[in-house]
Amino acid sequence: MLWLNLVRPCPAHRRCLLYVHNYHTGPSRGDKVAMSGGVDSSVTAKLLADPSNEYDLSAVFMRNWDARDESGSDDGCEWKKDWEDVQRVCRMLDIPVKMDTMLARPGTQVIVSLDRVPMLRKPLDSTKDQTYYLSSISENSLSRALFPLSQLTKAQVRNLAIEWKLPTATRDESMGLCFVGERKRFSEFISQYIVPKPGPIVDMTTGKKAGVHQGLWNYTIGQGAKMSGMPQRMFVAKKDPRANVIFVVPGADHPALYVEGIRVRNFHWIWADDEPPEVRPSGLKAHIKYRHCMTDVPCTVHRWVLCTSLFKFGSLTACRDTYGLHIIFHTPQKGIAPGQIATIYAEDWCLGCGVIDEVIRT
Template sequence: MLKQLAGRTVVTVTSVLPSLFPPKPFSRLPTIKLLPPNSLSLASPSSSRPRFYSLVSQISHQRGIFDGASFDPYYLSCCMPEKRLRVAVLLSGGVDSSVALRLLHAAGHECTAFYLKIWFQEDFENFWSECPWDEDLKYARAVCNQVDVPLEVVHLTDEYWKNVVSYIIKEYQCGRTPNPDVLCNTRIKFGAFMDAVNGMGFDYIASGHYASVIHPSSDEMNEPSVLELSKDMVKDQTYFLSHLSQAQLKRLIFPLGCIPKEEVRKLATTFDLPNKDRKDSQGICFLGKIKFSEFVARQIGEKEGIILEAETGDFLGMHRGFWFYTIGQRQGLRLPGGPWYVVDKDVNNNVVFVSRNYFSIDKNRRSFRVGSLKWLSDRPPQETWQLQCKVRHGPGFYNCNVTIEQSEDEDEEVAVVQLSEDDQGLAAGQFAAFYNGRTCIGSGVISESWDDQGFPVCEKAMEIAKLEDKSKLGKPVKIKVKPESPLEDESVQKDGTEIEIAVGS
């Protein structure tokens, strides 16, 4: 059981494998001089690769590692194989974290796996019929049993509810769209958990994230650790890690930072993992198989409101509550003659504005403000930067200019961001992550569009939204079917099949 930390909630730990925690001390092997492994994983010159192979082969020969499996030793380049470490590995039961564990084990590190249980406590009033984490834990246990790695279950339900879920609910009630994954990494996985195992003798904490951390060499320990893009740009998760602190980053290893997703799947087969054919999980981690809209309805409730066309003010129908909708959303509107998109919300009057012209070139946004800034190096940024920016998870970047200013109340610094191109889905509450080349330098929360290039809502629509008695509007208007045009709807392919566009979510 983890002891209570000063000023923090008690974190309960249930041992899955008996008498294996903490691991016994081990004797360190002679240190082998090696180039910083993570720097080789991204864009290392081909001349460095043979040297790395030679050194890793030397290490593997000394330690008798690779778990009896045959694979490219270069896959260990993000595992710091030149050292013998004690590593706390976050294990979810999925393929990615399982392969990360096996790579760390193959690199000769002494690993202890931890499964974080953030589902609601058994006495919490929940209306789901099956346990969402039982299957995950079963797979995590089976993966650990293959190589006799101890597994601990850490209960962080209270911490997750206090630091993530309650924040999400408050943001939705204010009409913003928060990002639970960023918060979970910052406040739970590498927050509450990292604090809980602090002082237990672990050199690093590892997970199956697709990202790369470059730590300074032993003679440059005062220099900051650096978060860089993973080799797999599609799976890259630096966006979700961009709000970490330097203190958090310095304690992390991401073994998958140098490996494409397809190779991770092959490694799962090579290691004969029990979950090698398991599909990747989707959605928010604490919800399991439940839709987020159902959870929001349970926590916030529903309040009927009206849907207005932004350009005309026409009353089109009813909605369940503005907090169920985000800018750029298409699903859930249930309006004929579409596709329709949410373009704005009146939070005070519970009104949702929609349009079929969401992708018109004159209605896009490219300037916005970002608050709650956090820089990974802990160093204040320059006054003006020319950087790259992600406004959502995915491989896409924008070039941007970033200027740091004081907020109106002078309480904090804000970044004024000017994108090189228009973006249709900027959503207040989402994170904007900033990059300098391949290096992620930090992030903040999108607060507003401020250059008057947001979607224009007509005066009539604004006045109707303020009506106290909206029953006077009568029945919704009959929506006229819009003539088809290949330029008007980017969500329809040439064969007429609709594809899903997830903007600002």
């Protein structure tokens, strides 16, 4: 569980004079707590099922895909095996199980003081860090969340599952989308649902057509284009959705693959009512992730003033300012494109996220 064990100065926000390391304002005794299946969730369930917690636990199993759409049978996803494992764990821990849609219900509202606020922190085991995916969570939702495994490594979780003889203790990790598979190309899967849209592949260095693609969705900025007949390996530098053109460059370190920074129009701060004050005068020194499987990199975050709407004031037309973020990397980064999620960190504290609108090149 999480304990109040260390008080330190707040690194990036004026709202709190102090924050407590691993401070948690989550569910109180008697509250309902929902969890799902898997080795990690099995250990979580065991920890929360301790009588001293007095939680009203319910296990929710969600079947998110019907494998019969691709194969005509239930084989492949092994959802039945997952469902059986969930039931075995819940029987062992005396937890009721629901195979149903999880509905939003009123929960305990936690009063948060100015010096003690819910915080989304990186876990001890960086290989199991899910803060990138959780960075859009609201302050209210975070205040009611539990992260019992945050101070355990994956090896420790596995050892606890074995020690407690949980049915899922020896299960392998699931690393891919079950309905796509780890070895099947995603383009093969997506082509079953999207009609091909052929267009030209253009060599950015010569301006000449170098090939034909079957859809922009089959290519990712910064990745190899896998083109035959070229003198050296080509990489995707840019995609033009309007013209349906993919631009490629030779070599993995071509300058066209790198960007100096990004702009985000609608950034979601987990503390939604107040952004870090450093953003405005001098820029907030922070770290950023623009992909899940990456080490965060240093950046400086500035407020970006936008004029997104005009309004009449007597005979004058005025602009109503709105704000976004202008983020500059301390070293150029590659493999970044509009539409990706940018998540900002102060030390190990996740501050929020936003969808990248523009990339900034030299």
